[in-house]
Amino acid sequence: MTTNTTAEKDDASAEFRPEGTAAKVWEALTATPAVSVTMIAEAAGVSRPTATKALTAFAEAGRAIRTPGGRSEEGRALPDTWSPILADDARDQDGDVPPDTTADAAVTADESNEPPTAPEASDATTEDAPAPTMSLTDAMRILEQEADRRAAAEAELARAQAEEEARRQQAAETLTKARMIEDTRRALTDLLNAVTTAYAALLSDDDTAFSTGLEAIYSGTADVRKATRTTQPKTTTGWGSSRDGDRSAPRPLRPDVVAHLTKYPDLTFTANEIAKVLGRSSGAVANALDTLARNGEAELVSERPNRFRATKPQNA
Missing domain, CATH: 1.10.10 (Arc Repressor Mutant, subunit A)
Structure with missing residues (x-):
């Protein structure tokens, strides 16, 4: 059925x-x-x-x-x-x-x-659970996207770094200028005080005070030059090189010290005072003065601090 x-x-x-x-x-x-x-x-x-x-x-x-x-x-x-x-x-x-x-x-x-x-x-x-699969086309697309992303990221980092360096440079220049102005004002004030003191001593016929005032003027003038010199930018072309690509050769010191003493034969100077005028280190100037004194080209007048003057001619 x-x-x-x-x-x-x-x-x-x-x-x-x-x-x-x-x-x-x-x-x-x-x-x-x-x-x-x-x-x-x-x-x-x-x-x-x-x-x-x-x-x-x-x-x-x-x-x-x-x-x-x-x-x-x-x-x-x-x-x-x-x-x-x-x-x-x-x-x-x-x-x-x-x-x-x-x-x-x-x-x-x-x-x-x-x-x-x-x-x-x-x-x-x-x-x-789906099996993780990826085609070659998908992999290449991901690699291209990652390369583009990295290039954009590097460009952004370089831009940010350049902006930060420019900001720091501007801040450093502003700070340097402010320091120069402050140091120059102080040096000029000290120089004005020295000039006033020397002028008053000259009017009162005080030779000792006048000599001291002149020394202060010399020292103050050097301080003003030193303060304004900080505004000159230092341009280098390489590590340890100057603007011309070579370091300046050291110049002799003793001839400059002798010339300064001879220029003011009636005045006495310390190594620190001469160093400020010449723009050299006080230790180097002190060594030069000791050598000149041993050679008879300079005379040690007093100690603590040591003060020197040019040697007077024998017929004086």
């Missing part, structure tokens, strides 16, 4: 009646066949591990089949799908459907709120 195929599948589905949570999974599977575990679990209102257990039990009982998902055109891993088996070969020889105790046992752990086992978690990860 010929029967309708759809009717036979409905009869087989009706006779296979899992119990408990497995029944919900079976109902969702038969209602939406060829879908993933995630969709079956959502339709059944159960957790994904519970649905996986039930589907595995259905497959072992010959009531469900699992189809590998494969990969998409983009290379992504697709989830496996599940479908029910509704055929007469699921019956035994007497026409009875064997009891489905496996599915009920599989969901017992979920109903008792026990945590899923490690194999189930691994199976879930295998079904849904």
